[in-house]
Amino acid sequence: MIDLKQNVQYVKGVGPNKAKLLHNIGVNTLEDLITYFPRTHEDRSKPKEIASLVDGEEALIEVMATSNMSEIRIGKSRTILKLIVRDESGACVITWFNQKYLKGKFKVGEKYKFYGKAQIKYGKVEMVNPVFDVENSSKNTGKIIPIYPLTYSLTQNAIRSAIENGLKLVDGKLEETMPEYLLKEYHLEERNKAMKQIHFPSDFEEYNHARKRLVFEELLSMQLALSGLKNKYDNASDGIAYSRDVHMSDVINQLPFRLTKAQLKVLEEIDGDMEKKKPMNRLLQGDVGSGKTIVSIIAAYKAVKCGYQVAIMAPTAILAEQHMQEFSKVLEPFGIKCELLLGGTRAKKRREILEELENGTIQVLIGTHALLVEDVIFHNLGLVVTDEQHRFGVRQRSSIVAKGNHPDVLVMTATPIPRTLALILYGDLDISIIDELPPNRKKIETFAVTKSMEERVNNFIRKNIDEGRQVYIVCPLVEETEEIEAKAVVELAEKYKSETFSNYKVEYLHGKMKQKEKDEIMREFKEGNIDILISTTVIEVGVNVPNASLMVIENAEHFGLAQLHQLRGRVGRGEYQSYCVLKYEGKSENTRQRMKIMTQTNDGFVIAEKDLELRGSGEFFGTKQHGIPEFKIANLFEDMETLKSVQSVVLKIENSDPKLEKEENKRLRKLVDERFTQRVEI
Numbered sequence: 001m002i003d004l005k006q007n008v009q010y011v012k013g014v015g016p017n018k019a020k021l022l023h024n025i026g027v028n029t030l031e032d033l034i035t036y037f038p039r040t041h042e043d044r045s046k047p048k049e050i051a052s053l054v055d056g057e058e059a060l061i062e063v064m065a066t067s068n069m070s071e072i073r074i075g076k077s078r079t080i081l082k083l084i085v086r087d088e089s090g091a092c093v094i095t096w097f098n099q100k101y102l103k104g105k106f107k108v109g110e111k112y113k114f115y116g117k118a119q120i121k122y123g124k125v126e127m128v129n130p131v132f133d134v135e136n137s138s139k140n141t142g143k144i145i146p147i148y149p150l151t152y153s154l155t156q157n158a159i160r161s162a163i164e165n166g167l168k169l170v171d172g173k174l175e176e177t178m179p180e181y182l183l184k185e186y187h188l189e190e191r192n193k194a195m196k197q198i199h200f201p202s203d204f205e206e207y208n209h210a211r212k213r214l215v216f217e218e219l220l221s222m223q224l225a226l227s228g229l230k231n232k233y234d235n236a237s238d239g240i241a242y243s244r245d246v247h248m249s250d251v252i253n254q255l256p257f258r259l260t261k262a263q264l265k266v267l268e269e270i271d272g273d274m275e276k277k278k279p280m281n282r283l284l285q286g287d288v289g290s291g292k293t294i295v296s297i298i299a300a301y302k303a304v305k306c307g308y309q310v311a312i313m314a315p316t317a318i319l320a321e322q323h324m325q326e327f328s329k330v331l332e333p334f335g336i337k338c339e340l341l342l343g344g345t346r347a348k349k350r351r352e353i354l355e356e357l358e359n360g361t362i363q364v365l366i367g368t369h370a371l372l373v374e375d376v377i378f379h380n381l382g383l384v385v386t387d388e389q390h391r392f393g394v395r396q397r398s399s400i401v402a403k404g405n406h407p408d409v410l411v412m413t414a415t416p417i418p419r420t421l422a423l424i425l426y427g428d429l430d431i432s433i434i435d436e437l438p439p440n441r442k443k444i445e446t447f448a449v450t451k452s453m454e455e456r457v458n459n460f461i462r463k464n465i466d467e468g469r470q471v472y473i474v475c476p477l478v479e480e481t482e483e484i485e486a487k488a489v490v491e492l493a494e495k496y497k498s499e500t501f502s503n504y505k506v507e508y509l510h511g512k513m514k515q516k517e518k519d520e521i522m523r524e525f526k527e528g529n530i531d532i533l534i535s536t537t538v539i540e541v542g543v544n545v546p547n548a549s550l551m552v553i554e555n556a557e558h559f560g561l562a563q564l565h566q567l568r569g570r571v572g573r574g575e576y577q578s579y580c581v582l583k584y585e586g587k588s589e590n591t592r593q594r595m596k597i598m599t600q601t602n603d604g605f606v607i608a609e610k611d612l613e614l615r616g617s618g619e620f621f622g623t624k625q626h627g628i629p630e631f632k633i634a635n636l637f638e639d640m641e642t643l644k645s646v647q648s649v650v651l652k653i654e655n656s657d658p659k660l661e662k663e664e665n666k667r668l669r670k671l672v673d674e675r676f677t678q679r680v681e682i
Helices: 015-024 030-034 156-170 180-185 191-199 204-235 261-274 292-305 317-334 347-358 394-401 419-425 451-466 482-500 515-526 561-568 589-600 604-615 640-656 663-676
Strands: 040-043 058-065 070-074 078-087 090-097 111-121 124-128 131-134 144-147 281-286 309-313 338-341 364-367 381-387 408-413 430-434 445-449 470-474 506-509 532-535 548-553 579-583
Touching: 015 156, 030 156, 040 204, 144 156, 156 191, 191 204, 204 640, 204 663, 261 281, 261 292, 261 408, 261 430, 281 292, 292 309, 292 317, 292 381, 292 408, 309 317, 317 338, 317 364, 317 515, 338 347, 381 394, 445 451, 445 589, 451 470, 451 548, 451 579, 482 506, 482 532, 506 515, 548 561, 561 579, 561 589, 561 604, 579 589, 589 604
Parallel strands: 090 124, 281 408, 281 430, 309 364, 309 381, 338 364, 381 408, 445 579, 470 532, 470 548, 506 532, 548 579
Antiparallel strands: 040 144, 058 078, 058 111, 070 078, 078 090, 111 124, 111 131
16 A cells, blocks of 8 residues: 655655755655645636637647747847747747746647737737747646645645645546445546546546545545544533523613524523533624624623633733733622733732632633643633634634633634534534624714825724724735735834824834733734734724724735624724724626625625635635644535535434444544544544
8 A cells, every 4th residue: 555644755766855845835655645635627628729828728739830939139138039930821029038947848840738818919920938848758748737826835746746746646546435336426536537537538528527536535524533522522421401580681681782583593592501511612703793792701600609720821921911801800709810911920919810810719711822722721610712713723623622621612613604614613613693782882984095095095094083083004925924914014114103193193013023012012902002903804803992083004905804894803892883994906797796795795605605605615714623623625616516525424423423433434433544644532
């Protein structure tokens, strides 16, 4: 049997240097290499006549060189090479920029194949920097060619050739992962064939068969893993059954505001879960500002009054402090002691907290990852609440839960996730949704503007500050590195401090700063000592500054819709009318459509559906799910039908063989073990 875990550097033609480049795109083993799937394919198999080429269209032409190559020099180091070619229908100029090595490569009277984008001006046809082959070769043309997602100096040819060699090594030797009955019932391609055809299909029908099989396998393995987790929770009967005599209405009736119908419905679901013997495992989704925190406070009240402790875990110190204020305000009048534990808590104070936690004096402990440390010991932990779940991994959730004896778990997120996607990412959880905002929340007015309106935007910023409000400015998302993002923020801040907004107090935040510095800046902003805060997306999670009424997002076209919505939710948290200005460049239809969606709706779930539709599921959160591998080939928007088939398979398996012990499901058990056991305890 072939060793799929062998280092990629031993694949023919790779070697140590190319292996380093492959490591940068997550390709470390032979298995990684053959499952590095193309993002698209180009059909370079059907030649067209020069006369029938369309401007802007990619096409293949089979032609004869009719002139020697001419060279034009521009400055010291730049060159343009031109070659005239013909077929029976007309002539075309082939142009290359800065590719001197091609000089002398083509001979008059010889035949060649070129594939590239046609440019037609005033009736003249040109192709710039095309790929090519001599007449009888089909290395780059004459077939369907895979196009891979690439960065870090790797060329398409290099990755293509490495994958081709990797496939030769495994040809016919890959073990089948799907049971025979599923291969037959769903007409799925055999694994060896599918792996070859996903990369190098002879036609698109072959490609579609291969893709269907691999998507099915990927979605099925993930759904079975999550189903295993869920069954583990569902079958656990040794959870806590909280008393029916402790009423959530005790808190609800004392609140200075009325809860929405959606909040009350969710509390009913949570109350029902808490009174059952099996542990609660619930995801609470709610748009920015929908009132998730008060729901978790009321659940905490019930747990404490039934004799248990509560852990509240937030992703940042500033958010944890915010929770501390809100929990204390509501719960202390009921005699409930809340405490805050952060990474930066002083040693003496920390010792006191740990002592009081262990003897049960502290009933609600709020904190960051600091709660996960080994010496944090609870007297009787009964409820765990994690806020902004996608910032924590499945494993981190498990480690806080392990500090109690099957405690109830409530996972909260303000990232609206379409229900279909939520079922995949959180298949181990029951789902509750708060789908309405409190009645006093004003709609955030959103405007999408181009660079030409910069001065008007700056005047609007000044107007808001002069009226006593504060402003967020979010810098563009840069893919390269955090260092470049940080530099962009610092440069913009310097410009604004010294020129554009020199009369105002301007500060900045970025991911490379120490957590202590970030927390200090946020505190200053919260207390009203900073007029303009320039930041990367580090401010997108949960911080509440009621006086901030304007959010300006630079280069908004670089952000996903769900992320833009998250950022917009930083304003509109007080009594003042709030605004979001999206500054964008580019005239593409996709960009215009996305900006239009943002200006037309404030509903996070509508936006999330659109985001999934326009971008696919790849990087839906802007951050990767820790503990759950990314999809390598499935796209939840495109593959909804396959997902439905998979979910019906999982349902049948849950009823007949939940632990995958039957002979017919042995392959599936192995697949789930290999893909998930390292990541999630099932």
